[in-house]
Protein backbone atom coordinates (compact mmCIF):
# COMPACT_ATOMS: atom_id res chain seq x y z
CA UNK A 1 0.00 0.00 0.00
CA UNK A 2 1.36 3.52 -0.75
CA UNK A 3 2.59 5.58 2.23
CA UNK A 4 -0.37 7.93 2.11
CA UNK A 5 0.02 8.69 5.84
CA UNK A 6 3.65 9.80 5.49
CA UNK A 7 2.82 11.76 2.34
CA UNK A 8 0.13 13.62 4.24
CA UNK A 9 -2.85 12.46 2.18
CA UNK A 10 -4.42 10.60 5.12
CA UNK A 11 -4.57 11.51 8.83
CA UNK A 12 -4.04 8.86 11.53
CA UNK A 13 -7.85 8.58 11.85
CA UNK A 14 -8.29 8.25 8.05
CA UNK A 15 -5.65 5.50 8.02
CA UNK A 16 -7.47 3.54 10.72
CA UNK A 17 -10.79 3.78 8.87
CA UNK A 18 -9.12 2.70 5.62
CA UNK A 19 -7.35 -0.24 7.33
CA UNK A 20 -10.64 -1.43 8.86
CA UNK A 21 -12.45 -1.05 5.55
CA UNK A 22 -9.84 -3.14 3.75
CA UNK A 23 -10.29 -5.98 6.22
CA UNK A 24 -13.99 -6.37 5.41
CA UNK A 25 -14.96 -9.49 3.47
CA UNK A 26 -15.79 -8.19 -0.01
CA UNK A 27 -19.49 -8.74 -0.72
CA UNK A 28 -20.27 -11.42 -3.31
CA UNK A 29 -21.28 -9.71 -6.55
CA UNK A 30 -24.90 -10.36 -7.47
CA UNK A 31 -26.03 -13.06 -9.90
CA UNK A 32 -28.29 -12.25 -12.86
CA UNK A 33 -31.07 -14.67 -13.74
CA UNK A 34 -32.79 -15.19 -17.08
CA UNK A 35 -35.88 -13.54 -15.58
CA UNK A 36 -33.85 -10.47 -14.58
CA UNK A 37 -32.50 -10.29 -18.14
CA UNK A 38 -36.06 -10.49 -19.45
CA UNK A 39 -37.14 -7.76 -17.03
CA UNK A 40 -34.43 -5.47 -18.41
CA UNK A 41 -35.36 -6.19 -22.04
CA UNK A 42 -36.71 -3.23 -24.04
CA UNK A 43 -38.05 -3.80 -27.53
CA UNK A 44 -38.01 -0.22 -28.76
CA UNK A 45 -38.97 -0.82 -32.40
CA UNK A 46 -40.68 -4.16 -33.13
CA UNK A 47 -39.51 -6.01 -36.23
CA UNK A 48 -42.68 -5.20 -38.22
CA UNK A 49 -42.13 -1.46 -37.70
CA UNK A 50 -38.59 -1.54 -39.08
CA UNK A 51 -37.65 -0.74 -42.70
CA UNK A 52 -38.13 -3.56 -45.21
CA UNK A 53 -35.29 -2.22 -47.36
CA UNK A 54 -32.47 0.26 -46.66
CA UNK A 55 -33.99 3.75 -46.24
CA UNK A 56 -30.69 5.48 -46.73
CA UNK A 57 -28.91 6.27 -49.99
CA UNK A 58 -25.57 6.04 -48.16
CA UNK A 59 -23.47 2.90 -48.53
CA UNK A 60 -24.41 1.54 -45.10
CA UNK A 61 -22.00 -1.37 -45.62
CA UNK A 62 -19.20 1.18 -45.39
CA UNK A 63 -20.38 2.55 -42.03
CA UNK A 64 -17.93 2.41 -39.15
CA UNK A 65 -19.41 1.76 -35.71
CA UNK A 66 -17.02 3.62 -33.41
CA UNK A 67 -16.85 3.11 -29.65
CA UNK A 68 -16.89 6.44 -27.78
CA UNK A 69 -15.62 4.80 -24.63
CA UNK A 70 -16.13 7.32 -21.82
CA UNK A 71 -19.30 8.76 -23.36
CA UNK A 72 -21.11 5.39 -23.16
CA UNK A 73 -21.99 5.84 -26.82
CA UNK A 74 -21.16 4.65 -30.29
CA UNK A 75 -20.91 6.89 -33.35
CA UNK A 76 -22.05 5.59 -36.71
CA UNK A 77 -19.72 7.22 -39.25
CA UNK A 78 -20.15 7.14 -43.03
CA UNK A 79 -16.93 5.67 -44.45
CA UNK A 80 -17.39 7.53 -47.75
CA UNK A 81 -18.17 11.05 -46.49
CA UNK A 82 -16.69 10.89 -42.93
CA UNK A 83 -19.96 12.33 -41.57
CA UNK A 84 -21.23 11.18 -38.19
CA UNK A 85 -24.62 9.78 -39.27
CA UNK A 86 -25.79 9.33 -35.68
CA UNK A 87 -24.49 8.92 -32.14
CA UNK A 88 -26.48 6.55 -29.94
CA UNK A 89 -26.35 5.64 -26.25
CA UNK A 90 -25.01 2.17 -25.63
CA UNK A 91 -23.55 0.48 -22.59
CA UNK A 92 -20.67 2.14 -20.71
CA UNK A 93 -17.17 1.63 -22.23
CA UNK A 94 -18.45 -0.33 -25.19
CA UNK A 95 -16.12 -3.21 -25.77
CA UNK A 96 -16.92 -4.57 -29.19
CA UNK A 97 -19.46 -4.37 -31.99
CA UNK A 98 -20.31 -7.31 -34.23
CA UNK A 99 -22.69 -7.30 -37.20
CA UNK A 100 -25.49 -9.68 -38.08
CA UNK A 101 -24.72 -12.05 -40.97
CA UNK A 102 -26.44 -9.68 -43.43
CA UNK A 103 -24.70 -6.67 -41.90
CA UNK A 104 -28.00 -4.90 -41.34
CA UNK A 105 -27.82 -5.02 -37.53
CA UNK A 106 -25.00 -3.90 -35.26
CA UNK A 107 -24.76 -5.57 -31.82
CA UNK A 108 -22.94 -3.35 -29.36
CA UNK A 109 -21.84 -4.77 -26.01
CA UNK A 110 -20.83 -2.48 -23.13
CA UNK A 111 -18.40 -3.52 -20.46
CA UNK A 112 -21.35 -3.12 -18.10
CA UNK A 113 -23.14 -6.03 -19.83
CA UNK A 114 -25.69 -3.87 -21.63
CA UNK A 115 -26.34 -4.96 -25.18
CA UNK A 116 -27.82 -2.61 -27.80
CA UNK A 117 -29.12 -3.55 -31.24
CA UNK A 118 -28.83 -0.86 -33.93
CA UNK A 119 -30.71 -1.05 -37.24
CA UNK A 120 -28.39 0.29 -39.94
CA UNK A 121 -31.13 0.29 -42.60
CA UNK A 122 -32.85 3.25 -40.95
CA UNK A 123 -32.31 6.66 -42.51
CA UNK A 124 -30.71 7.56 -39.19
CA UNK A 125 -29.60 4.33 -37.49
CA UNK A 126 -31.18 3.97 -34.06
CA UNK A 127 -31.21 1.47 -31.21
CA UNK A 128 -34.18 -0.85 -31.77
CA UNK A 129 -33.73 -3.09 -28.71
CA UNK A 130 -31.75 -3.22 -25.47
CA UNK A 131 -31.13 -5.77 -22.75
CA UNK A 132 -28.81 -6.32 -19.81
CA UNK A 133 -27.12 -9.73 -19.86
CA UNK A 134 -24.50 -9.29 -17.15
CA UNK A 135 -22.64 -6.70 -15.04
CA UNK A 136 -19.29 -7.20 -16.78
CA UNK A 137 -19.05 -8.35 -20.39
CA UNK A 138 -16.65 -8.41 -23.31
CA UNK A 139 -18.12 -10.37 -26.20
CA UNK A 140 -21.10 -10.68 -28.51
CA UNK A 141 -21.59 -12.69 -31.72
CA UNK A 142 -24.42 -13.76 -34.01
CA UNK A 143 -25.50 -16.92 -35.80
CA UNK A 144 -24.02 -16.95 -39.33
CA UNK A 145 -24.55 -20.47 -40.66
CA UNK A 146 -26.56 -21.14 -43.79
CA UNK A 147 -26.54 -24.64 -45.26
CA UNK A 148 -28.17 -28.08 -45.19
CA UNK A 149 -28.94 -27.76 -41.46
CA UNK A 150 -30.92 -24.54 -41.99
CA UNK A 151 -30.61 -20.81 -42.50
CA UNK A 152 -29.62 -19.20 -39.22
CA UNK A 153 -28.47 -15.83 -40.56
CA UNK A 154 -29.68 -12.95 -38.36
CA UNK A 155 -31.51 -15.44 -36.14
CA UNK A 156 -29.68 -15.62 -32.81
CA UNK A 157 -27.15 -13.62 -30.82
CA UNK A 158 -24.89 -14.73 -27.99
CA UNK A 159 -23.28 -12.62 -25.28
CA UNK A 160 -20.33 -13.74 -23.16
CA UNK A 161 -19.94 -12.45 -19.60
CA UNK A 162 -17.11 -11.97 -17.15
CA UNK A 163 -19.57 -11.57 -14.25
CA UNK A 164 -21.74 -13.49 -13.68
CA UNK A 165 -19.69 -16.16 -15.46
CA UNK A 166 -22.17 -17.23 -18.12
CA UNK A 167 -23.27 -16.77 -21.68
CA UNK A 168 -26.78 -16.06 -22.89
CA UNK A 169 -28.51 -16.84 -26.18
CA UNK A 170 -30.91 -14.19 -27.46
CA UNK A 171 -33.31 -13.70 -30.31
CA UNK A 172 -31.15 -12.01 -32.96
CA UNK A 173 -33.81 -9.53 -34.12
CA UNK A 174 -35.34 -8.52 -30.80
CA UNK A 175 -32.68 -9.41 -28.18
CA UNK A 176 -35.30 -11.29 -26.16
CA UNK A 177 -33.25 -13.51 -23.80
CA UNK A 178 -33.83 -17.22 -24.50
CA UNK A 179 -31.27 -19.22 -22.56
CA UNK A 180 -28.51 -18.73 -20.01
CA UNK A 181 -25.64 -21.21 -19.56
CA UNK A 182 -23.12 -21.03 -16.70
CA UNK A 183 -19.41 -21.32 -17.52
CA UNK A 184 -18.53 -22.44 -13.96
CA UNK A 185 -16.60 -25.64 -14.35
CA UNK A 186 -13.26 -27.38 -13.84
CA UNK A 187 -9.86 -26.40 -15.28
CA UNK A 188 -8.94 -28.50 -18.30
CA UNK A 189 -5.53 -29.51 -16.92
CA UNK A 190 -5.76 -30.22 -13.17
CA UNK A 191 -9.53 -30.50 -12.87
CA UNK A 192 -9.77 -27.80 -10.16
CA UNK A 193 -13.19 -26.20 -9.74
CA UNK A 194 -13.16 -22.57 -10.81
CA UNK A 195 -15.99 -20.40 -9.46
CA UNK A 196 -15.53 -17.57 -11.93
CA UNK A 197 -14.36 -18.69 -15.39
CA UNK A 198 -14.88 -15.67 -17.62
CA UNK A 199 -16.34 -15.99 -21.10
CA UNK A 200 -13.86 -14.30 -23.46
CA UNK A 201 -14.03 -14.18 -27.27
CA UNK A 202 -16.84 -15.85 -29.23
CA UNK A 203 -16.78 -16.60 -32.97
CA UNK A 204 -19.49 -17.95 -35.26
CA UNK A 205 -18.48 -20.92 -37.40
CA UNK A 206 -19.07 -20.68 -41.15
CA UNK A 207 -19.08 -24.50 -41.49
CA UNK A 208 -21.67 -25.49 -38.90
CA UNK A 209 -24.47 -23.94 -36.84
CA UNK A 210 -22.00 -23.42 -34.00
CA UNK A 211 -20.33 -20.79 -31.89
CA UNK A 212 -16.79 -21.18 -30.62
CA UNK A 213 -16.88 -19.91 -27.03
CA UNK A 214 -13.62 -19.40 -25.13
CA UNK A 215 -13.75 -20.00 -21.39
CA UNK A 216 -10.79 -18.19 -19.96
CA UNK A 217 -9.87 -19.63 -16.56
CA UNK A 218 -10.74 -23.27 -17.30
CA UNK A 219 -8.83 -23.22 -20.60
CA UNK A 220 -11.70 -24.90 -22.44
CA UNK A 221 -13.03 -24.02 -25.86
CA UNK A 222 -16.76 -24.77 -25.95
CA UNK A 223 -18.30 -25.52 -29.32
CA UNK A 224 -21.93 -24.54 -28.81
CA UNK A 225 -24.44 -25.87 -31.35
CA UNK A 226 -27.37 -23.45 -31.71
CA UNK A 227 -29.76 -25.47 -33.89
CA UNK A 228 -31.92 -25.95 -30.77
CA UNK A 229 -30.94 -22.93 -28.65
CA UNK A 230 -33.27 -23.90 -25.81
CA UNK A 231 -31.39 -27.23 -25.52
CA UNK A 232 -27.91 -26.39 -26.84
CA UNK A 233 -25.31 -29.13 -27.12
CA UNK A 234 -21.77 -28.23 -26.09
CA UNK A 235 -18.54 -29.96 -27.03
CA UNK A 236 -15.77 -29.08 -24.55
CA UNK A 237 -12.27 -28.97 -26.00
CA UNK A 238 -9.19 -28.90 -23.79
CA UNK A 239 -6.94 -26.04 -24.98
CA UNK A 240 -4.85 -23.78 -22.71
CA UNK A 241 -5.49 -21.54 -19.71
CA UNK A 242 -6.45 -17.88 -20.08
CA UNK A 243 -8.04 -17.91 -23.53
CA UNK A 244 -8.70 -14.34 -24.56
CA UNK A 245 -9.07 -12.88 -28.07
CA UNK A 246 -8.50 -14.18 -31.58
CA UNK A 247 -9.67 -14.56 -35.16
CA UNK A 248 -9.84 -16.83 -38.20
CA UNK A 249 -6.98 -17.89 -40.42
CA UNK A 250 -7.50 -16.87 -44.07
CA UNK A 251 -9.59 -19.98 -44.86
CA UNK A 252 -11.92 -19.33 -41.87
CA UNK A 253 -11.49 -22.96 -40.87
CA UNK A 254 -8.99 -22.46 -38.03
CA UNK A 255 -9.68 -20.18 -35.08
CA UNK A 256 -6.46 -18.73 -33.69
CA UNK A 257 -7.01 -17.70 -30.06
CA UNK A 258 -4.49 -16.20 -27.65
CA UNK A 259 -4.14 -17.97 -24.32
CA UNK A 260 -2.68 -14.74 -23.04
CA UNK A 261 -1.13 -15.46 -19.63
CA UNK A 262 0.03 -18.88 -20.92
CA UNK A 263 1.95 -17.24 -23.79
CA UNK A 264 0.37 -19.53 -26.35
CA UNK A 265 -1.86 -19.42 -29.39
CA UNK A 266 -4.42 -22.23 -29.49
CA UNK A 267 -5.54 -23.32 -32.96
CA UNK A 268 -9.09 -24.70 -33.07
CA UNK A 269 -10.32 -26.56 -36.16
CA UNK A 270 -13.92 -25.42 -36.73
CA UNK A 271 -14.55 -28.15 -39.30
CA UNK A 272 -13.41 -31.12 -37.22
CA UNK A 273 -14.32 -29.48 -33.92
CA UNK A 274 -11.02 -30.16 -32.18
CA UNK A 275 -7.74 -28.63 -31.07
CA UNK A 276 -5.31 -28.56 -33.99
CA UNK A 277 -2.22 -27.14 -32.27
CA UNK A 278 -0.76 -25.04 -29.46
CA UNK A 279 1.91 -22.57 -30.53
CA UNK A 280 4.34 -20.91 -28.07
CA UNK A 281 4.71 -17.14 -28.34
CA UNK A 282 6.48 -14.40 -26.36
CA UNK A 283 4.80 -12.74 -23.36
CA UNK A 284 1.08 -12.06 -23.52
CA UNK A 285 -0.09 -12.33 -27.13
CA UNK A 286 -2.93 -9.89 -27.85
CA UNK A 287 -4.08 -10.22 -31.46
CA UNK A 288 -7.53 -8.61 -31.45
CA UNK A 289 -8.57 -10.74 -34.41
CA UNK A 290 -5.02 -10.94 -35.82
CA UNK A 291 -3.79 -10.37 -39.38
CA UNK A 292 -3.70 -12.82 -42.31
CA UNK A 293 -1.15 -12.35 -45.09
CA UNK A 294 1.28 -14.25 -47.31
CA UNK A 295 4.85 -14.33 -46.01
CA UNK A 296 7.37 -14.35 -48.91
CA UNK A 297 9.27 -17.23 -47.27
CA UNK A 298 6.67 -19.20 -45.31
CA UNK A 299 3.39 -18.79 -47.22
CA UNK A 300 0.07 -17.98 -45.50
CA UNK A 301 0.53 -16.75 -41.92
CA UNK A 302 -1.56 -15.21 -39.15
CA UNK A 303 0.15 -12.62 -36.95
CA UNK A 304 -0.25 -11.35 -33.40
CA UNK A 305 1.46 -8.57 -31.46
CA UNK A 306 2.11 -8.81 -27.71
CA UNK A 307 1.39 -6.84 -24.58
CA UNK A 308 4.55 -8.02 -22.83
CA UNK A 309 7.06 -8.25 -25.66
CA UNK A 310 8.09 -5.87 -28.47
CA UNK A 311 7.35 -8.33 -31.26
CA UNK A 312 4.90 -9.34 -33.95
CA UNK A 313 4.87 -13.13 -34.24
CA UNK A 314 3.61 -14.86 -37.39
CA UNK A 315 2.26 -18.40 -37.25
CA UNK A 316 2.14 -20.44 -40.47
CA UNK A 317 -1.44 -21.50 -41.23
CA UNK A 318 -1.33 -23.62 -44.38
CA UNK A 319 -1.14 -27.37 -43.56
CA UNK A 320 -2.02 -28.27 -47.18
CA UNK A 321 0.66 -26.49 -49.25
CA UNK A 322 3.22 -25.72 -46.54
CA UNK A 323 2.87 -28.68 -44.13
CA UNK A 324 6.45 -28.37 -42.90
CA UNK A 325 5.69 -24.94 -41.39
CA UNK A 326 2.08 -25.41 -40.30
CA UNK A 327 1.27 -24.16 -36.79
CA UNK A 328 4.85 -23.08 -36.16
CA UNK A 329 5.84 -19.60 -35.17
CA UNK A 330 7.89 -18.88 -38.29
CA UNK A 331 8.75 -15.22 -37.99
CA UNK A 332 9.35 -12.61 -35.29
CA UNK A 333 9.30 -8.98 -36.43
CA UNK A 334 10.72 -6.73 -33.70
CA UNK A 335 8.84 -3.56 -32.71
CA UNK A 336 10.25 -0.45 -30.98
CA UNK A 337 8.16 -1.26 -27.88
CA UNK A 338 5.67 -3.62 -26.27
CA UNK A 339 2.14 -2.86 -25.01
CA UNK A 340 0.49 -3.66 -28.34
CA UNK A 341 -3.25 -4.25 -28.37
CA UNK A 342 -4.05 -4.65 -32.06
CA UNK A 343 -2.82 -5.52 -35.54
CA UNK A 344 -4.59 -5.26 -38.89
CA UNK A 345 -4.19 -5.85 -42.60
CA UNK A 346 -6.33 -6.28 -45.70
CA UNK A 347 -5.89 -8.79 -48.55
CA UNK A 348 -5.33 -5.88 -51.00
CA UNK A 349 -2.78 -4.11 -48.82
CA UNK A 350 0.99 -4.38 -48.91
CA UNK A 351 1.20 -3.45 -45.20
CA UNK A 352 0.52 -4.81 -41.74
CA UNK A 353 -0.35 -2.13 -39.17
CA UNK A 354 0.34 -2.50 -35.45
CA UNK A 355 -0.17 -0.28 -32.37
CA UNK A 356 1.62 -0.09 -28.98
CA UNK A 357 -1.28 1.47 -27.08
CA UNK A 358 -0.38 0.36 -23.56
CA UNK A 359 3.34 1.16 -23.76
CA UNK A 360 4.38 3.18 -20.69
CA UNK A 361 6.25 5.70 -22.87
CA UNK A 362 3.61 8.21 -24.02
CA UNK A 363 5.39 8.70 -27.35
CA UNK A 364 5.33 4.98 -28.18
CA UNK A 365 1.74 4.73 -26.94
CA UNK A 366 0.72 7.13 -29.73
CA UNK A 367 3.02 5.57 -32.33
CA UNK A 368 1.93 3.23 -35.11
CA UNK A 369 4.23 0.94 -37.09
CA UNK A 370 3.76 -0.70 -40.47
CA UNK A 371 5.49 -3.85 -41.64
CA UNK A 372 5.91 -4.44 -45.41
CA UNK A 373 4.55 -7.84 -46.45
CA UNK A 374 7.33 -8.25 -49.03
CA UNK A 375 10.09 -7.42 -46.50
CA UNK A 376 8.78 -8.48 -43.08
CA UNK A 377 12.07 -9.00 -41.22
CA UNK A 378 11.78 -5.56 -39.64
CA UNK A 379 9.29 -2.71 -39.46
CA UNK A 380 9.11 -0.50 -42.54
CA UNK A 381 8.13 2.72 -40.76
CA UNK A 382 6.82 4.01 -37.40
CA UNK A 383 5.35 7.42 -36.66
CA UNK A 384 3.33 9.33 -34.10
CA UNK A 385 -0.32 9.57 -35.02
CA UNK A 386 -1.02 12.54 -32.71
CA UNK A 387 0.58 14.84 -30.17
CA UNK A 388 -1.53 13.48 -27.30
CA UNK A 389 -3.41 10.36 -26.18
CA UNK A 390 -2.87 6.77 -27.28
CA UNK A 391 -3.15 5.37 -30.79
CA UNK A 392 -5.40 2.32 -30.72
CA UNK A 393 -7.10 -0.15 -33.08
CA UNK A 394 -6.89 0.04 -36.86
CA UNK A 395 -9.72 -0.72 -39.27
CA UNK A 396 -9.97 -0.63 -43.07
CA UNK A 397 -12.77 0.91 -45.07
CA UNK A 398 -14.91 -1.36 -47.24
CA UNK A 399 -12.77 -0.77 -50.34
CA UNK A 400 -9.59 -1.63 -48.43
CA UNK A 401 -7.97 1.66 -49.45
CA UNK A 402 -7.94 3.55 -46.13
CA UNK A 403 -6.90 2.74 -42.57
CA UNK A 404 -8.69 4.42 -39.68
CA UNK A 405 -6.85 4.75 -36.34
CA UNK A 406 -8.31 6.03 -33.07
CA UNK A 407 -6.59 8.57 -30.88
CA UNK A 408 -7.84 7.65 -27.42
CA UNK A 409 -7.72 10.97 -25.59
CA UNK A 410 -8.88 12.29 -22.24
CA UNK A 411 -12.61 12.98 -21.95
CA UNK A 412 -11.94 15.70 -19.37
CA UNK A 413 -9.48 17.62 -21.55
CA UNK A 414 -11.23 19.75 -24.18
CA UNK A 415 -9.38 19.72 -27.50
CA UNK A 416 -7.72 16.41 -26.59
CA UNK A 417 -10.74 14.16 -26.11
CA UNK A 418 -9.84 12.10 -29.17
CA UNK A 419 -10.18 11.79 -32.91
CA UNK A 420 -9.86 9.34 -35.77
CA UNK A 421 -6.95 9.71 -38.16
CA UNK A 422 -7.48 8.34 -41.67
CA UNK A 423 -4.56 7.20 -43.82
CA UNK A 424 -4.28 6.35 -47.49
CA UNK A 425 -3.18 2.72 -47.24
CA UNK A 426 -1.17 2.72 -50.49
CA UNK A 427 0.95 5.82 -49.69
CA UNK A 428 0.73 5.83 -45.86
CA UNK A 429 -0.12 9.53 -46.14
CA UNK A 430 -2.67 11.12 -43.83
CA UNK A 431 -5.95 11.92 -45.61
CA UNK A 432 -8.08 13.52 -42.95
CA UNK A 433 -9.11 13.60 -39.29
CA UNK A 434 -12.53 13.24 -37.71
CA UNK A 435 -12.02 15.49 -34.71
CA UNK A 436 -13.55 16.08 -31.29
CA UNK A 437 -14.77 12.56 -30.63
CA UNK A 438 -15.03 11.49 -26.97
CA UNK A 439 -12.40 8.79 -26.38
CA UNK A 440 -12.79 6.72 -29.56
CA UNK A 441 -11.26 3.21 -29.26
CA UNK A 442 -12.53 0.19 -31.25
CA UNK A 443 -14.19 0.74 -34.62
CA UNK A 444 -15.84 -1.81 -36.82
CA UNK A 445 -16.48 -1.42 -40.52
CA UNK A 446 -19.74 -3.20 -41.40
CA UNK A 447 -18.51 -4.94 -44.55
CA UNK A 448 -15.17 -6.04 -43.10
CA UNK A 449 -16.73 -7.30 -39.86
CA UNK A 450 -19.40 -9.31 -41.69
CA UNK A 451 -16.79 -10.84 -43.98
CA UNK A 452 -14.10 -11.37 -41.31
CA UNK A 453 -11.54 -9.32 -43.25
CA UNK A 454 -8.36 -8.85 -41.23
Ligand code: HEM
Pocket residue numbers: 095096138139140199200201202203244245246288289341392393408441442443
Ligand atom coordinates in the same frame (compact mmCIF):
# COMPACT_ATOMS: atom_id res chain seq x y z
C1 HEM B 1 -9.31 -5.36 -18.54
C2 HEM B 1 -8.82 -5.28 -19.74
C3 HEM B 1 -9.46 -5.90 -20.95
C4 HEM B 1 -10.10 -7.09 -21.09
C5 HEM B 1 -10.33 -8.14 -20.02
C6 HEM B 1 -10.51 -7.22 -22.47
C7 HEM B 1 -11.17 -8.31 -23.04
C8 HEM B 1 -11.44 -8.47 -24.38
C9 HEM B 1 -11.95 -9.68 -25.03
C10 HEM B 1 -12.27 -10.97 -24.33
C11 HEM B 1 -12.08 -9.41 -26.35
C12 HEM B 1 -12.55 -10.38 -27.43
C13 HEM B 1 -13.97 -10.20 -27.77
C14 HEM B 1 -14.40 -11.04 -28.97
O1 HEM B 1 -13.71 -11.02 -30.01
O2 HEM B 1 -15.43 -11.73 -28.87
C15 HEM B 1 -11.69 -8.06 -26.56
C16 HEM B 1 -11.69 -7.40 -27.77
C17 HEM B 1 -11.47 -6.07 -27.91
N1 HEM B 1 -11.05 -5.20 -26.93
FE1 HEM B 1 -10.61 -5.64 -25.04
N2 HEM B 1 -10.13 -6.09 -23.13
C18 HEM B 1 -9.49 -5.25 -22.23
C19 HEM B 1 -8.95 -4.01 -22.49
C20 HEM B 1 -9.20 -3.29 -23.63
C21 HEM B 1 -8.78 -1.93 -23.87
C22 HEM B 1 -7.97 -1.08 -22.91
C23 HEM B 1 -9.25 -1.60 -25.10
C24 HEM B 1 -9.13 -0.30 -25.86
C25 HEM B 1 -8.96 0.84 -25.33
C26 HEM B 1 -9.94 -2.74 -25.63
C27 HEM B 1 -10.56 -2.78 -26.85
C28 HEM B 1 -10.99 -3.93 -27.48
C29 HEM B 1 -11.37 -3.99 -28.87
C30 HEM B 1 -11.40 -2.82 -29.85
C31 HEM B 1 -11.66 -5.34 -29.15
C32 HEM B 1 -12.09 -5.93 -30.48
C33 HEM B 1 -10.92 -6.07 -31.38
C34 HEM B 1 -11.31 -6.55 -32.76
O3 HEM B 1 -12.11 -7.48 -32.85
O4 HEM B 1 -10.80 -5.97 -33.74
N3 HEM B 1 -9.89 -3.75 -24.73
N4 HEM B 1 -11.30 -7.50 -25.34
